[in-house]
Amino acid sequence: MSDHATLILDGVQHELPVLEGVEGERAIDIRELRERTGHITLDPGYGNTGSCLSAITFIDGEKGILRYRGIPIEQFADAPNFVEVAWLLIFGRLPTAEQYTSFAEDLTRYANLDEGMKHHFEGFPRSAPPMAILSAMINALSCFHPELIELDDDEQFRMAAARLISKIRTIAAYAYRHSVGRPYNYPDPHLRYVPNFLHMMFSQPFDQRVCDESVRDALNLVLILHADHEQNCSTSTVRMVGSSQANLFASCAAGVCALWGPLHGGANVAVLEMLEQIHQGNITPEEYVRLAKDRDSKIRLMGFGHRVYKNFDPRAQLLGGVAERLLSGLGRPDPLLDIARRLEEIALSDPYFVDRKLYPNVDFYSGIILRAIGIPTNMFTVMFAIGRLPGWIAHWWEQRQDAAARIARPRQIYTGSPQSDYVSMAQRI
Ligand code: CMC
Numbered sequence: 460m461s462d463h464a465t466l467i468l469d470g471v472q473h474e475l476p477v478l479e480g481v482e483g484e485r486a487i488d489i490r491e492l493r494e495r496t497g498h499i500t501l502d503p504g505y506g507n508t509g510s511c512l513s514a515i516t517f518i519d520g521e522k523g524i525l526r527y528r529g530i531p532i533e534q535f536a537d538a539p540n541f542v543e544v545a546w547l548l549i550f551g552r553l554p555t556a557e558q559y560t561s562f563a564e565d566l567t568r569y570a571n572l573d574e575g576m577k578h579h580f581e582g583f584p585r586s587a588p589p590m591a592i593l594s595a596m597i598n599a600l601s602c603f604h605p606e607l608i609e610l611d612d613d614e615q616f617r618m619a620a621a622r623l624i625s626k627i628r629t630i631a632a633y634a635y636r637h638s639v640g641r642p643y644n645y646p647d648p649h650l651r652y653v654p655n656f657l658h659m660m661f662s663q664p665f666d667q668r669v670c671d672e673s674v675r676d677a678l679n680l681v682l683i684l685h686a687d688h689e690q691n692c693s694t695s696t697v698r699m700v701g702s703s704q705a706n707l708f709a710s711c712a713a714g715v716c717a718l719w720g721p722l723h724g725g726a727n728v729a730v731l732e733m734l735e736q737i738h739q740g741n742i743t744p745e746e747y748v749r750l751a752k753d754r755d756s757k758i759r760l761m762g763f764g765h766r767v768y769k770n771f772d773p774r775a776q777l778l779g780g781v782a783e784r785l786l787s788g789l790g791r792p793d794p795l796l797d798i799a800r801r802l803e804e805i806a807l808s809d810p811y812f813v814d815r816k817l818y819p820n821v822d823f824y825s826g827i828i829l830r831a832i833g834i835p836t837n838m839f840t841v842m843f844a845i846g847r848l849p850g851w852i853a854h855w856w857e858q859r860q861d862a863a864a865r866i867a868r869p870r871q872i873y874t875g876s877p878q879s880d881y882v883s884m885a886q887r888i
Pocket residue numbers: 691721722723724725726751752758759760761762763764765766767815817820821822
């Protein structure tokens with residue numbers, strides 16, 4: 460195969476290098492295009508633009524493949540351990556027993572928030588969206604840990620990463636407790652990552668929330684399946700902000716904001732609302748699908764479709780199975796699962812969805828699992844953020860270590876007014 464692409468512009472021939480990734484994906488390297496030709500490329504939504512070289516996650520959207528550092532995500536399903544996967548993504552290989560123990564101990568050690576931070580929660584209205592609180596408080600970590608704004612070496616980075624992964628749980632749980640007017644629960648150093656989060660969310664004085672093994676495993680898997688997805692909107696945002704050398708906390712706070720939107724992480728809330736609308740009898744699944752196909756309705760089948768997957772999203776397949784097992788294990792059947800299965804059945808046999816290669820994505824079943832665990836709907840996207848954080852951190856660090864990294868600064872084609880003169884106010888018509 461050729462290692463050059465030929466571009467002919469205004470009769471002049473230009474040779475552009477072609478790069479190949481380890482899995483055979485190919486790219487035309489246009490880094491020198493403007494300098495050599497005076498032209499830029501135009502790609503709104505970046506569907507054809509590679510923004511970086513990355514060794515973290517591989518996706519083959521045509522085949523429905525997702526691998527973290529080379530390992531297929533299906534292999535994490537048997538004994539799901541989110542902390543182990545976080546380490547893998549950030550540091551590039553599975554932790555040894557010693558590394559794992561030390562990292563887990565750090566997560567326990569750093570789980571408390573500075574007492575000063577607690578007052579900030581009280582300043583938010585009860586009805587404040589938890590994603591807004593999450594983003595604000597992650598950014599506020601820069602105020603409470605100024606020593607971690609500049610990360611000079613690997614050890615400092617490890618401390619900042621551990622703090623963030625640990626504290627995001629505490630922030631999320633406090634945001635929830637504040638919204639329901641309940642006292643904050645301090646993290647319990649005897650509990651592991653997921654049970655500790657559920658304790659901070661749901662324990663009451665004299666009534667500790669005990670985490671069932673099936674719930675622990677389901678939530679670990681939910682977090683793992685959200686942990687990274689290469690250059691998605693929020694991760695690209697983290698890289699974009701980080702490219703200006705903004706600190707880790709500020710960059711991840713921006714990632715939370717990007718994730719919030721309903722076309723990205725916010726879709727898990729929209730899916731639940733859609734399923735509830737159908738359950739309440741406001742609309743049938745058939746009618747919903749009909750509206751989703753109608754461009755004028757502005758309705759989409761939420762939890763369906765993906766920029767990269769043109770086949771089954773492997774995460775949705777795993778989550779569909781987890782939802783079935785968890786609900787039956789807990790003895791808590793949920794009519795929303797039946798509705799989701801019905802929607803999937805209708806859509807997957809409809810030429811509109813088949814022709815456009817629209818399949819259930821990660822958000823389609825995750826909400827049903829979270830609901831079974833007792834997580835309120837307005838916290839769903841926060842759960843996505845807790846899961847995605849190791850991916851954001853891994854990408855931020857990968858970029859920071861890349862000696863060739865430059866500030867992200869796309870160009871544009873200007874479509875505004877041609878040059879015109881300033882007119883003083885008195886002379887304007
Ligand atoms: N329902 C109905 N039609 C759809 C849907 C859907 N969910 N998704 C895409 N389409 C149609 C779209 O109208 C377009 O049709 P046409 O070719 O006739 O104009 C075609 O499929 C291609 O869609 P697109 O919007 O150009 O695709 P995209 O790659 O820009 O958008 C997406 C991807 C995920 C934003 C989109 O599929 C969507 O809005 N899905 C619903 C929201 C959702 O579930 N988001 C979560 C994504 S996965 C997790 C994450 O990233 O956070």
